[in-house]
Amino acid sequence: MDVKAIKEQFPVLDQQINGNPLVYLDSAATSQKPLTVIQALEDYYKFDNSNVHRGVHTLGTRATDKYEGAREKVKHFINAESTSQVIFTRGTTTAINTVAYSYGRSNLTEGDEIVITHMEHHSNIIPWQQAAKATGATLKYIPLQSDGTISLDDVRATITDRTKIVAMMHVSNVLGTINPIKEVAAIAHQHGAVMLVDGAQGIPHLRVDVKDLDCDFYAFSGHKMCGPTGIGVLYGKKHLLEEMEPVEFGGEMIDFVHLYDSTWKELPWKFEGGTPIIAGAVGLGAAIDFLNEVGLENIEAHEERLAAYAMEKLHTMDGITIFGPEERAGLVTFNLDDVHPHDTATVLDADGIAVRAGHHCAQPLMRWLDVTATARASFYLYNTEEDIDRLVDGLNKTKEYFGDVF
Structure with a gap:
C-alpha cells in the first residue's frame, strides 16, 4: 500500500496549521475525503441534480x-x-x-x-x-x-x-x-x-x-x-x-x-x-x-502496524496512561499525568497535530475508567509512522511545557 500516493488524494491534508504541516489523527470522529468522492459530489450537482x-x-x-x-x-x-x-x-x-x-x-x-x-x-x-x-x-x-x-x-x-x-x-x-x-x-x-x-x-x-x-x-x-x-x-x-x-x-x-x-x-x-x-x-x-x-485487508493491516507502532512509542514515555487492550484497532486513547486532555489537544494543535479530547460520547465508559475525559489519536489509511513520531514529539513538548508551568 503506497501511503504517500494515497495521502496525495486527500487535498485537505496538504496544508499548514499554525505554520506546521497538518497531521490529522482524528479519523475516528470523521475521516477525510479523497478527490474521487469530492468529484463525484461535484459531478452530481453539476450534471445530474x-x-x-x-x-x-x-x-x-x-x-x-x-x-x-x-x-x-x-x-x-x-x-x-x-x-x-x-x-x-x-x-x-x-x-x-x-x-x-x-x-x-x-x-x-x-x-x-x-x-x-x-x-x-x-x-x-x-x-x-x-x-x-x-x-x-x-x-x-x-x-x-x-x-x-x-x-x-x-x-x-x-x-x-x-x-x-x-x-x-x-x-x-x-x-x-x-x-x-x-x-x-x-x-x-x-x-x-x-x-x-x-x-x-x-x-x-x-x-x-x-x-x-x-x-x-x-x-x-x-x-x-x-x-x-x-x-x-x-x-x-x-x-x-x-x-x-x-x-x-x-x-x-x-x-x-x-x-x-x-x-x-x-x-x-x-x-x-x-x-x-x-x-x-x-x-x-x-x-x-x-x-x-485500496483494499480493506490492506487498510486493516496498515492500521494494525500503526497501532502497534504507536503503542510501542507511547509505552516508552513516562507520565502517560494508555487505555484499552494491547491488541486494538487503529486508535490510541491516553492521558498525560496532571495535564487536562483539552490542554494536551491545544498544545498539539499549535504544532499542527489534530487529536480528539473529551468524553468521546461515552460518559459511562469514562466513569468506568475513572476519568472525566481523555485524549485520542486515531489513524486511517493516509497516516504514517512519521505522523506518530510527530505525535510523540508533541506529547513530550506538552509535558515539558506544563512541567515548567507547575
Whole structure:
C-alpha cells in the first residue's frame, strides 16, 4: 500500500496549521475525503441534480440510477443478500434509533431485557434507555474486563431467555477494542434475541460480512469511511425489516394514500420517507469504490502496524496512561499525568497535530475508567509512522511545557 500516493488524494491534508504541516489523527470522529468522492459530489450537482424515483426525464433517471447504484455497492461491500436490506439513513445514530423505535417498541414488553456494554457510544445507549422506559424492559450491561475487553463467559452470564435485543459496537471508539461480534450473535440467537451492531468504527477499517457475522442489524455512517456527512446505512435481515413499521411518514415511502389510511412501499423504500439523501448516497458509493481499490485487508493491516507502532512509542514515555487492550484497532486513547486532555489537544494543535479530547460520547465508559475525559489519536489509511513520531514529539513538548508551568 503506497501511503504517500494515497495521502496525495486527500487535498485537505496538504496544508499548514499554525505554520506546521497538518497531521490529522482524528479519523475516528470523521475521516477525510479523497478527490474521487469530492468529484463525484461535484459531478452530481453539476450534471445530474434531480429528485429520484419520481420523474421520467433524463436527469431524474440519471439521479435514480446513481442513487440505487450506490445501494447496490453497499450490498456488495457488506455482502448483504439483497438491496432490499440496505436502508439509507442520516447516519449510525438514525439507524440505531430506527431499530430501537420500530423493532424495539413493538417487540419489547415489561420484564424483557436489552443487553449492551459499558463501552457503547451514547448513540447505542440512549435509544435503548428510551425503549426500556417506553416498554418496561430492563437494560442490562455486559461487564468489562480490566483491559476494556469483554469475555464470552460474561456474555453468556448476562444474556438470558428474557433477553430480546443485544446491541454492541463492533469497535470501541475509545478503547480500540474489537468485539467478538460473530460469537456474541450466536449466543444471542441461542436465547431467541436479535443482535444489532454499531458498525460506525468497524466498517471503515475491517472487512465486514454481515452474513458471516450473522447479525440481525448492522448500522454505520458514510463520513467515517471517506464518504460525505449526512449519509448512513441500516442493514437488516429481510424478515425483520418486513415486520417493522416505518418511523417517518410522508412522500416517497408510500404505496397508496387514502383519506383515512395509507399503505407503504416495499423494502427498502418504506423506511426512506421524503426526498432521500441523494448526493450523500452518490458520495458513499464513490467512497466504497475508493476503499475497494485500496483494499480493506490492506487498510486493516496498515492500521494494525500503526497501532502497534504507536503503542510501542507511547509505552516508552513516562507520565502517560494508555487505555484499552494491547491488541486494538487503529486508535490510541491516553492521558498525560496532571495535564487536562483539552490542554494536551491545544498544545498539539499549535504544532499542527489534530487529536480528539473529551468524553468521546461515552460518559459511562469514562466513569468506568475513572476519568472525566481523555485524549485520542486515531489513524486511517493516509497516516504514517512519521505522523506518530510527530505525535510523540508533541506529547513530550506538552509535558515539558506544563512541567515548567507547575
